[in-house]
Amino acid sequence: xxxxxxxxxxxxxxxxxxxxxxxxxxxxxxxxxxxxxxxxxxxxxxxxxxxxxxxxxxxxxxxxxxxxxxxxxxxxxxxxxxxxxxxxxxxxxxxxxxxxxxxxxxxxxxxxxxxx
Amino acid sequence: xxxxxxxxxxxxxxxxxxxxxxxxxxxxxxxxxxxxxxxxxxxxxxxxxxxxxxxxxxxxxxxxxxxxxxxxxxxxxxxxxxxxxxxxxxxxxxxxxxxxxxxxxxxxxxxxx
Numbered sequence: 001x002x003x004x005x006x007x008x009x010x011x012x013x014x015x016x017x018x019x020x021x022x023x024x025x026x027x028x029x030x031x032x033x034x035x036x037x038x039x040x041x042x043x044x045x046x047x048x049x050x051x052x053x054x055x056x057x058x059x060x061x062x063x064x065x066x067x068x069x070x071x072x073x074x075x076x077x078x079x080x081x082x083x084x085x086x087x088x089x090x091x092x093x094x095x096x097x098x099x100x101x102x103x104x105x106x107x108x109x110x111x112x113x114x115x116x
Numbered sequence: 117x118x119x120x121x122x123x124x125x126x127x128x129x130x131x132x133x134x135x136x137x138x139x140x141x142x143x144x145x146x147x148x149x150x151x152x153x154x155x156x157x158x159x160x161x162x163x164x165x166x167x168x169x170x171x172x173x174x175x176x177x178x179x180x181x182x183x184x185x186x187x188x189x190x191x192x193x194x195x196x197x198x199x200x201x202x203x204x205x206x207x208x209x210x211x212x213x214x215x216x217x218x219x220x221x222x223x224x225x226x227x228x229x
Contacts, residue, residue: 044206
C-alpha cells in the first residue's frame with residue numbers, strides 16, 4: 001500500500017528558529033511532492049511543490065527532495081508564531097503519462113508550534 | 117481559495133437522510149476531488165473526476181456517490197447518511213498538465229445525528 005509518513009508532533013520551536021518538517025513515502029515511482037499548511041478549522045493551503053531532487057526555496061520556506069532515500073522535507077527559517085499550523089506532505093503516485101489523474105496521497109500532518 | 121466554493125458550509129442531518137454537497141469552481145480545471153478529513157486519519161480521497169461525466173472511486177468511496185454534469189460543478193451525495201460520515205469534507209481542483217497541484221475549497225462540516 002502506498003503510504004506517506006509524517007511525525008504527528010507537535011514540533012515546538014522558539015520564534016526565530018528553523019523548523020524542520022520531514023516526510024517519507026513508500027512509492028518509488030512518485031514524481032510530484034507538495035507541502036500544504038492547514039490552520040485549525042481552515043482548508044489546506046499549498047505552500048510548496050517540488051519535482052526534482054535538491055532544494056527549492058521560496059521566501060522563508062525551503063523544500064528538499066531526495067528520491068533515492070524517498071524523503072521530502074520542509075524547512076521554515078525565522079519561524080514566526082503565525083507559522084503555527086499543521087503541515088501536510090502530499091505525494092502524487094500515479095507516475096507520468098496521460099493516465100495520471102493527479103491523485104495525491106497525504107500524510108497525517110505534523111503540528112508545528114512556534115513559541116514567542 | 118482559487119475560485120472554489122462549497123455549499124453548504126455547515127450541515128446537521130439525521131441518520132438515514134440523503135445529503136448532497138456541492139463544489140463549484142470558476143477556474144475551468146479538469147480534475148476535481150472530494151476528500152474527507154477526520155482526526156487520526158488525515159485527508160482521505162472519496163471520489164474524483166477527470167472530466168465531465170468521468171468519475172472514479174477513491175480509497176473511502178463506500179456510501180458515497182458523485183456526479184459531474186458540468187466542468188464547474190462536482191456533487192457528492194450521501195444516499196443514506198450514517199454517523200460514521202460525520203466529518204469535514206473538502207473539495208479540491210487541479211488543472212491539466214504535469215504539475216498536479218491541488219487547490220482546496222473552504223470545506224463543509226457535516227454532522228450526522
